[in-house]
Amino acid sequence: MIGAWISAVLIVGGSFFVLIAALGVLRLPDVLCRMHAATKAGAFGVGLMLLGLVVHAGDLATAIKAILVVACFYLTAPIAGHLLGRIAYHRQRGELNLQTDDWADTIKAKSKRTNVDSPFDR
Amino acid sequence: MSVLFASSFNPLPIALHISAAALILAVALTLWRLWQGPSSMDRIMALDLAGGCALAVMVWLAVRFGLPGLIDVAVVLAVIGFLSTTALAGWIARKGGES
Numbered sequence: 001m002i003g004a005w006i007s008a009v010l011i012v013g014g015s016f017f018v019l020i021a022a023l024g025v026l027r028l029p030d031v032l033c034r035m036h037a038a039t040k041a042g043a044f045g046v047g048l049m050l051l052g053l054v055v056h057a058g059d060l061a062t063a064i065k066a067i068l069v070v071a072c073f074y075l076t077a078p079i080a081g082h083l084l085g086r087i088a089y090h091r092q093r094g095e096l097n098l099q100t101d102d103w104a105d106t107i108k109a110k111s112k113r114t115n116v117d118s119p120f121d122r
Numbered sequence: 123m124s125v126l127f128a129s130s131f132n133p134l135p136i137a138l139h140i141s142a143a144a145l146i147l148a149v150a151l152t153l154w155r156l157w158q159g160p161s162s163m164d165r166i167m168a169l170d171l172a173g174g175c176a177l178a179v180m181v182w183l184a185v186r187f188g189l190p191g192l193i194d195v196a197v198v199l200a201v202i203g204f205l206s207t208t209a210l211a212g213w214i215a216r217k218g219g220e221s
Contacts, residue, residue, distance in 0.1 A: 001132075008137035011185060015141035015148070016180050022148035025155050025171055031163050034155070042174040049141075049181040053193065056134070056185050056202055065193045068202050069177070076204035080170060083211040088163045 003055055010052030030096050039081045042096040043073055085090030138186050145182060149175045166210045173203030 024037025050066040089096070089103070152175055156168035177199050184192040 004132055004134050007185070008133040011141050011182070012137045012144075015144040015178060015182070017174060019144040019151075021171060022151040022175070025168060026151045031161060031167070034164065035167050040173075042171050046177050046181075049178050050193075053181050053185055057203040058191055059190075062190050062193055065197060066128050069193065069196050072200040072204070073174075073177075074196065076200070077170075080207040080211065083208060083215075084163050084170075085203075087211060087215050088161075092161065092164070104135075111159055120170040120214055 003058065010048050010055060014045045014048030014052060016049075017048060019045075021045060031092060032085060032096060035081055035085055035088070039077050042078050044088040046070075046073060068090040111112050134185075139181065141182060145175065145178055149179070162214050166207060168216065169210070170203060170207045173199060173206070177203070 021038050021041035024035045024041065028034045028037055047070050050069055054063045054066045064086075093101075093104075126173050149172065152172045156165055156172065159165040159168055177196050180192050180196045180199065184190060184196075
């Protein structure tokens with residue numbers, strides 16, 4: 001019976017965090033802020049819901065598959081977020097309201113050297 | 123308080139109702155951002171979060187209807203969500219132009 005309580009709390013908490021992520025995606029002001037809400041809170045909520053499923057099912061196969069899902073999600077979400085954030089930075093640098101901008105000097109020096117300012121200019 | 127922990131009381135149906143409401147609201151808000159998003163990056167990011175919501179819905183269905191096979195669907199959804207986000211981001215980056 002305590003297992004039902006634990007999985008109930010985990011499932012409600014996970015869906016609550018997914019809801020918070022969606023709320024942040026709807027309400028926050030610019031692309032990088034929305035990405036901050038979507039990646040972290042969304043991944044944490046999905047992880048909590050998977051943990052609730054494992055506690056509810058209580059067998060080894062489900063646990064191994066849930067670990068596989070969480071590993072896929074947590075390894076790939078930063079890569080996708082990095083790609084999108086990079087493009088957003090290059091496209092919308094003027095309208096992002098950045099507090100600090102450490103990358104601007106590097107980009108300026110590089111574009112002076114190569115005379116291009118493209119997202120794929122490494 | 124001891125009524126709640128009595129062996130006849132099962133908290134899981136109530137928890138599943140609450141989490142269904144939260145997940146429906148989350149999908150609706152994410153789709154609203156996908157519809158409205160001012161730039162392509164907003165739309166791609168909303169699509170990524172919609173994939174996460176679909177994964178959470180699969181977990182909800184697996185608990186509600188006792189279908190442990192749905193976690194295989196969750197594995198495939200996690201991989202496909204990453205691949206689609208990366209492909210769309212690469213396409214946007216290569217396309218150039220505004221927005």
